[in-house]
Amino acid sequence: MFMKFRSKIIILNNIHGQSFMEFLFLFLTLIILSFVMLKATNNGIADRWVTLVSIITSPNPDNKIKPVLR
Template sequence: MEHSKKCQAIYIRILTSFRSFVKDEDGQALIEFLFLFLIMVSLSFLMVKNVGVNIGNRWVALLKVITNPTDSVIE
């Protein structure tokens, strides 16, 4: 029984802290900052992913041009 009372007390303390954090305007600013940060990270990830594919395709095309045999004679 003692263990469940401790867990309940911890739960109530966490819930009370969370409620006061949400009511406080600093909490709102933090949440807004986290949303903006999440949007920026998502956009950055998508841009890097797309740019990386394009750069990879250009390197493959360049390597194909470099490694293709030519008709010229190298002396």
């Protein structure tokens, strides 16, 4: 009287595509989070680097440029 159902187990022979897609989504998420954090914490760092490089590469050691670091 009872009908026995066989549970079908689907075995994927090639799961490399799924792993690759998961890697891509995870990598994309990390890149987006990195850009968001960089935009949130970048407060004139480039200006500081330009000032420091101009101090280091100034041609005349007697003519020192005072750094304006905020």
